[in-house]
Amino acid sequence: MKLNRREFLALTGKTAAGAVIFAACGLPERELIVQSPVDLPEDLVRGEDAWYATSMGDFSNGDGVLVRVMQGRAKKIEGNPDHPITRGKATARYDAVLQLLYHPDRIAEPQLRYSKSGNLVNISWDDANARFKQALSNADGALTVVTNPLRGHLGAVASNFAAEYNGKHMAFDPVEQGVLHGAVKSVLGQDQLPTFDIANAQTVLSFGADWLGTWGSPVQFGVKYGEFREQHDRGYFIHAEPRMSLTAAAADLWLAPVPGTEGDLALAIASVIIEEGLASPQNVAAFEAAVPGGVSGVSLSDAAARTGVDEHRIEKAAKHFAEHTPSVAFGGGSAGAHTNGSFNLGAIYALNILVGAVDAKGGITSNPGSAIDGLSASATGASFADWEAELAEWRAGNVETVIIRGADIVHGMPNSVAIREALEHVPNVIAFGAVHDDTMDFADLVLPEETFLESWGIDIPEPGPGYQVVGTQQPVVGPTISQDESGLISDARGFGDVLLDMSDGSYGRDMESLVRDSLSDLHGTGRGSVSASSASLFTKGALQRGGWWDTNESGSANVGRVSASRGSANYSSTDGTGDGSIFHLVPFVSNSLGDGKLAAAPWAQQTPDPISSASWSTWAEINSIQADELGIKEGDVLRVRSTSGEIEALAYPHPGVRPGVIGIPIGQGHHEGGRYAKDRGSNVLSILVDEKDAETGALAWAATRVTVQRAGKRVKVPKFEGNVEARPVEPGVPVLVVGVGETAEHAQEENHHEYQKNFLLEGEGADDHE
Structure with a gap:
């Protein structure tokens, strides 16, 4: 039975009433085996579309989407209206991912480098597999598999593969390295990130x-924020961050603390609540048991001096948080990116205990574990300390083979770890990817990888919605023919499929079989959102729907104690960085490029930042008043120096930055990455210092202090805001000025002759024109 989009959406919309039975709605067995020609026949005018449900893979935290496919080509990605994470909503980043599928610089076939200093040459998959097997045979006990943080099947395959060769699997994330997960574990006793209601x-x-x-x-x-604002009183939103992000701009009350003092701010809020008697004795006792020392020694005046936030604003935030419940408190990002990051986040999450928000409606809700045995429902990057130890092994020649996938470690690691030198000491570096990145410059074997639109998998969203969710990922298009029709755009293979092909088969034949077997196991449980008479129909139904979920399977918190001791943040020194003004450097993830994964996509490059509207560049946000004092104007090229290096960025003064703070987006500064990303902007990650969180060893990426100096030149910041000067397009074409409340027709009648006179008839004969 074929389903059009309207029928599909009608079926998926019935979830609120209960489980959907898909037994009569199976998709054809070979529905997804199609080709995508670049040039369609001139007389082909059918225009029929098909919509396939899948998960976003590496480009989100488990978002479920629908992909519109016409004549075998993916055209549009939208949020799946039936998926509990997206609920039909989307972001601009979704469509940017499509450009990686059809990218003109996509790696077409396997490539081999015969020597570390040699060039990459194309080889066949047979030769590539032979090289791969040889590298594995030499690496027993000396193998490292490096990926981005992975949940679901792909994470399990990577870990099992590393274990098969007595190696290790390490995840790399430049900004999330365990501080958040550690704080949640210590305060709430949960391995998975909770849901914020x-x-x-x-x-x-x-x-x-x-x-x-x-x-x-x-x-x-x-989606949740929209529902929050739909309440009769619109709710009240308080956000603390040194720079005005998109989230800070939406807040009713924005607090801009000194970077690294977020934990002090949380304790100051708690002290006001306790001193004013705004929390029950039971909650106060539980909070003091969870936070070492409680609020002893915390005074509002001292906290205001330490954080730089006015006493009145702290008091206002505390009273509103305690008096207008249910309330929820949470943190992450730059708040945990300090040497005291674990304490900061621990104190923040403990605020939920004080107002009775743990496992409560409108508060913080625990997520259950994975619904499928052997698959992790949580993932984060390895700590910076662990990476320093690992790279030391590489430099010492103790690691024979490194397999890298989904992690551009050369771009993402600071200069201080000398990642390039470490890779040069590894005999076999094998890198997977769709577009050449900086790490592939050091790879001996480069293998073209399928995108999530071409491969199979299962992902588990994190954070989840408060109950068990299994997201399905399936190929929505087949191989795409190249422009000249001589072959494929990319003869790519899935990372998981390649590892399984190289393994002994003990943990799977291929990714598709793993997905189908897991869905069959879910059918055996007899619960959840899909009901069918057989495992085969259940599998088809789950793929059609984009996943499976069980709203009755929830988690519960086990309140513990903040593991990190109270302490002040340490910042890097600026000794030896030369002349200039000293700033706290606060990197932030690009709204369009992420941490750089989408830098190759021109749609992502051109998407304007929601605050500055800048694009295609690296800019530096500084306080406008401080910029005036320093003589810095918009577009001035700034030299930003730390003890680890120097970058250049375009000045963007505006009032939404705390004085003494400079905010620079992550994502640019690639030496490779395709024609749209190569040598564009600067990489702020490269100049971070090696300060670490005291509890977890994670990189304290917001603890770097820098000196800032004008470089003596100016470049216009590419942005979408500001005034556009009106000019004649060409001689003979006048400019028509339309006033407020005036139509173009009226304007033309009123001042047409005047503007003809100004632009066309200056000089002799102008007075004779009517």
Whole structure:
């Protein structure tokens, strides 16, 4: 039975009433095996579309989407209206991912480098597999598999593969390296990130995390935020962050603390609540048991001096948070990116205990574990300390083979770790990817990888919605014919499929079989959102729907104690960085490029930043008053120096930045990355210092201090805001000025002759014109 989009959406819309039975709605067995020609026949005018449900893979935290496919080509990505994470909503980043599928610089076939200093040459998959097997045979016990943080099947395959060869699997994320997960574990006793019930809260208090822009799943949070604002009183939103992110711009009360003092701010809020008697004795006792030392020694005046936030504003935030419940508090991002990051986040999450928000409606809700045995429901990057130790092994020659996928470690690591030198000491570096990145410059074997639109998988969203969710990922298009029709745009293969092909088969034949087997196991449980008479029909139904979920399977918190001790943040030194003004450097994830994964996509490059409207560049946000004092104007090229290096950025003064703070977006500064990303902007990650969180060893990426100096030149900031000067397009074409409340027709009647005179008839004979 074929389903059009309207029928599909009608079926998926019935979820609220209960489980959907898909037994009579199976899709054809070979529905997804299609080709995507670049040039369609001139007389082909059918225009029929098909919509396939899948998950976003590496480009979100488990968002479920629908992909519109016409004549075998993916055209549009939208949020899946039936998926509990996206609920039909989307971001501009979704469509940018399509450009990686059809990218003109996509890696077409396997490439081999015969020597470390040699060039890459194309080889066949047979030769590539032979090289791969040889590298594995030499690497038993000396193998490292490097990926981005992975959940679901792909993470399990990577870990099992590394274990098969007595190696290790390490995840790399430049900004999330365990501080957030560690704080949640210590305070709430949960391995998975919790759900923040923003939609049902009266007051939302967040720290550091740009959850409406880049943190977690902004689509999921955006839906909840809309429901939060739909309340009769619109709710009340308080956000603490040194710079005005998209989230800070939406807040009713914005607090701009000194970077690294977010934990002090949280304790100051708690002290006001306790001293004013705004919390029950039971909650106060539980809070003091969870936070070492409680609020002893915390005074409002000292906290205001330390954080730089006015006493009145702290008091206002505390009283609103305690008096207008249910309330929820959470944090992440820059709030945890300090040497005391674990303490900051621990104190922030403990605020939920004080107002009774743990596992409560409108508060913070625990997520259950994975519904499928052997698949992780949580993932984060390895700590910076662990990476320093690992890279030391590479430099010492103790690692024979490194396999890298989904992690551009050369771009994402600071200069201080000398990542290039470490890679040069590894005999076999094998890199997977769709477009050449900086890490592939050091790879001996480069293998073209399928995008999530071409491969199979299962993902588990994090954070989830408060109950078990399994997202399905399936190929929505087949191989795409090249422009000249001589072959494929990319003869790519899935990362998981290649590893399984190289393995002994003990943990799977291929990714498709793993997905189908897991869905068959879910059918055996007899619960959840899909009901069918057989495992085969159940599998088809789950693929059609984009996943499976069980709203009855929830988690519960086990309140513990903040593991990190109270302490002040340490910042890097600026000794030896030369002349200039000293600033706190606060990197932030690009709203369109992420941490750089989408830098190759021109749609992502041209998407304007929601605050500055800048694009295609690296800019530096500084306080406008401070900029005037320093003689810095918009577009001035600034030299930003730390003890780890120097970059250049375009000045963007505006009032939404705390004085003494300079904010620079992450994502640009690639030496490779295709024609749209190569040598564009600067890489702020490269100049971060090696300061680490005291508890977890994670990189304290907001603890770098820099000196800032004008470079003596100016470049116009590419942005979408400001005034556009009106000029004649060409001689003979006048400019028509339309006034307020005036139509173009009226304007032409009123001043047409005047503007003809000004632009066309200056000089002799002008007075004779009518």
